[in-house]
Amino acid sequence: MRARVDPTRCQGYALCVEVAPKHFTFDDWGFVQAVQIDADGEHLATVTKAIDRCPIKAIRWIGSPPTAAVVDPETDEPVRPV
DSSP: OEEEEOTTTOOSOOHHHHHOTTTEEEOTTSOEEESSOBOOTHHHHHHHHHHHHOTTOOEEEESSOOSSOOBOTTTOOBOOOO
């Protein structure tokens, strides 16, 4: 799986750098960037923890289906965002 930092949302809190320093680092302006975007095996849990700890939610998985799809309880169909 691949992680991506949205540069327009990142505020530089750097909790991801603390949790997963092999995957995230600072750019020239003090914002975070993903240096190793592929995460698998033992690194998957570490990058997931970094994503979860981001207070701005500026990091997300790319190239995979969403993990928390909202389902209508009456029809059991996925609900699309408006």
